[in-house]
Amino acid sequence: MSAIEIQDLTKTFGTKIAVDQLSLAVPQGSVFGFLGPNGAGKTTTLRILTGLARPSAGQALIFGVDISKNLQEISRRIGYLPENPAFYGWMRAREYLNFCADLFNLSAEERNERINTLLDFVKLNDVDQQIQNYSRGMKQRLGLAQALINNSDILFLDEPTSALDPIGRKEVLDMIADLSKSKTIFFSTHILSDVERVCDRVAMLDKGRLVIESDLETLKNDYIEPVFTLEFDGSPDLFTKLLAGLIWVVDVQTHKQTIVVRTNDLGTAQRELPKLVARTSLPLRRLEVGELSLEDIFMKVLS
Amino acid sequence: MIAFLKKEFKEIFKTYRLWVIPLIFLLIGLSSPASAKFLPDLLEGQLKAEGVVLKLPEPSDFEAFVQYFKNLTQLGLIAIILLSAGLVSDEKAKGILAQVLTKPVSRPAIVLAKWLAQGSWLILSFIVGALGCYLYTLALFDKASASRFLYANLFYLPYLLLIFSLSLAISAAMRSQMATALIAFVGFFLISITATLGQNYARYSPAYLANLSHKALSKSVSFSEATWPIATTTSLIAIFLIVGIWVFSRQEV
Ligand SMILES: Nc1ncnc2c1ncn2[C@@H]1O[C@H](COP(=O)(O)OP(=O)(O)OP(=O)(O)O)[C@@H](O)[C@H]1O
Ligand SMILES: [Mg+2]
Numbered sequence: 001m002s003a004i005e006i007q008d009l010t011k012t013f014g015t016k017i018a019v020d021q022l023s024l025a026v027p028q029g030s031v032f033g034f035l036g037p038n039g040a041g042k043t044t045t046l047r048i049l050t051g052l053a054r055p056s057a058g059q060a061l062i063f064g065v066d067i068s069k070n071l072q073e074i075s076r077r078i079g080y081l082p083e084n085p086a087f088y089g090w091m092r093a094r095e096y097l098n099f100c101a102d103l104f105n106l107s108a109e110e111r112n113e114r115i116n117t118l119l120d121f122v123k124l125n126d127v128d129q130q131i132q133n134y135s136r137g138m139k140q141r142l143g144l145a146q147a148l149i150n151n152s153d154i155l156f157l158d159e160p161t162s163a164l165d166p167i168g169r170k171e172v173l174d175m176i177a178d179l180s181k182s183k184t185i186f187f188s189t190h191i192l193s194d195v196e197r198v199c200d201r202v203a204m205l206d207k208g209r210l211v212i213e214s215d216l217e218t219l220k221n222d223y224i225e226p227v228f229t230l231e232f233d234g235s236p237d238l239f240t241k242l243l244a245g246l247i248w249v250v251d252v253q254t255h256k257q258t259i260v261v262r263t264n265d266l267g268t269a270q271r272e273l274p275k276l277v278a279r280t281s282l283p284l285r286r287l288e289v290g291e292l293s294l295e296d297i298f299m300k301v302l303s
Numbered sequence: 304m305i306a307f308l309k310k311e312f313k314e315i316f317k318t319y320r321l322w323v324i325p326l327i328f329l330l331i332g333l334s335s336p337a338s339a340k341f342l343p344d345l346l347e348g349q350l351k352a353e354g355v356v357l358k359l360p361e362p363s364d365f366e367a368f369v370q371y372f373k374n375l376t377q378l379g380l381i382a383i384i385l386l387s388a389g390l391v392s393d394e395k396a397k398g399i400l401a402q403v404l405t406k407p408v409s410r411p412a413i414v415l416a417k418w419l420a421q422g423s424w425l426i427l428s429f430i431v432g433a434l435g436c437y438l439y440t441l442a443l444f445d446k447a448s449a450s451r452f453l454y455a456n457l458f459y460l461p462y463l464l465l466i467f468s469l470s471l472a473i474s475a476a477m478r479s480q481m482a483t484a485l486i487a488f489v490g491f492f493l494i495s496i497t498a499t500l501g502q503n504y505a506r507y508s509p510a511y512l513a514n515l516s517h518k519a520l521s522k523s524v525s526f527s528e529a530t531w532p533i534a535t536t537t538s539l540i541a542i543f544l545i546v547g548i549w550v551f552s553r554q555e556v
Contacts, residue, residue: 052555088310150406
């Protein structure tokens with residue numbers, strides 16, 4: 001049984017179609033990256049999956065249970081971190097988590113132990129200020145803690161890293177990696193390096209429609225296209241001319257003294273490119289073999 | 304329900320509501336007898352300076368109390384609308400509720416807890432203001448009829464709770480504090496004009512309670528006269544809450 005199963009899910013606002021016949025399955029225990037540009041429908045999908053919005057058509061199952069039929073039961077097993085987590089500003093972290101624990105009827109021992117563990121986990125244990133004075137990063141971390149108060153089996157995270165500085169981002173990603181050992185994590189983002197760091201499966205949404213769903217390895221293999229970067233001391237024009245007309249060269253781009261060569265035949269390129277460099281006798285500064293980043297795949301699929 | 308009640312009471316004690324609400328009522332309570340006492344003197348003095356000699360009747364505790372209920376209707380009820388317009392709508396607009404509603408909670412409980420907790424604080428504040436008014440009137444005029452004033456307050460309280468419930472119910476249905484306040488003002492206006500429909504209809508109107516409370520200050524009013532307006536007020540409170548909760552329960556927050 002999948003942790004999340006979405007079938008032909010559609011959500012319209014008036015004439016605007018925010019989510020368009022989306023079908024997806026998220027296996028239990030996976031870290032699922034839900035990608036898409038602004039306005040793709042990520043938040044709308046997450047709001048449906050957490051019961052905050054109702055689908056216009058189609059259905060969604062969490063652990064095989066239909067959301068529209070048994071939300072109370074499902075809400076005990078999920079945790080949700082919204083795009084902009086918001087709290088009662090006059091509360092403090094422990095107070096808010098206590099309030100959340102009340103909502104789940106946690107027993108006294110259970111709650112104390114869990115709240116202490118969570119405050120440690122999100123590094124808010126020695127913060128004693130009202131939430132209204134929190135920084136964005138602190139709110140994000142408290143938001144993660146409240147999503148975990150019921151020891152949820154599925155975590156829904158809506159762009160958990162996009163408003164954070166690099167350090168905050170790393171912290172949150174480390175926490176996600178840590179949590180992925182015991183939970184299914186479904187998180188939306190448009191930051192691709194985050195996906196590369198923690199996800200094992202991805203889906204890409206564009207204008208409400210699913211454009212890709214696959215595991216990260218397959219995605220990379222499908223779209224893999226080796227890229228060579230050569231940097232010279234001086235103008236590389238002489239070298240560019242030699243590349244013209246070669247069948248294993250797909251594309252050549254020149255930025256100042258650097259040339260980026262895309263190829264469809266890694267072996268040949270690896271053997272031939274150094275020979276060509278030697279023929280020009282241009283002073284070479286750098287030669288690098290890389291692969292298309294997820295960023296490039298993203299741009300390619302969307303265009 | 305218990306969790307939300309706890310939260311509401313804590314919120315009252317930890318925010319401006321703890322002081323602001325009783326203070327508003329206390330100000331109305333204290334300023335009313337003061338203006339009843341000193342305004343005629345001021346007026347006479349002003350007119351004398353302009354060469355007009357006018358002898359206004361000596362004010363009594365009756366004028367003080369009349370002034371008090373007038374101020375309650377003009378300022379108190381408006382303050383109540385403004386202070387309760389954000390109770391639910393603001394938590395929606397800020398996204399606080401979305402986060403809470405993904406947990407196993409009952410939406411009616413959220414609204415009812417607010418009604419109970421904030422309503423209790425309102426009643427307490429109202430009592431503080433009334434006590435202030437009574438004691439200050441006693442001090443200024445040397446006499447003040449406790450029983451008349453008490454009856455007048457008892458008639459007025461359900462009306463005040465109705466306006467509070469109206470504002471809270473609209474807040475539950477709306478997404479913005481501004482819109483809530485505007486609609487609640489319109490509702491308040493509509494309710495208050497029902498008291499001017501002519502005796503045949505007006506005596507069923509919740510706003511008739513304000514008339515009764517005025518009447519009770521000068522003569523004794525039998526409770527039977529209040530039966531109908533209290534019944535309609537109670538029913539309206541229930542209807543407002545039910546409709547507010549109904550809309551809120553079906554809403555995408
Ligand atoms: N309540 C609403 N009423 C009308 N339109 C809406 C509503 N909510 C979302 N939309 C529209 O649906 C589309 C998808 O929005 P959504 O917020 O799901 O995108 P997103 O992928 O989360 O974008 P972002 O990366 O900017 O957060 C957008 O065009 C948005 O304008
Ligand atoms: Mg979004």
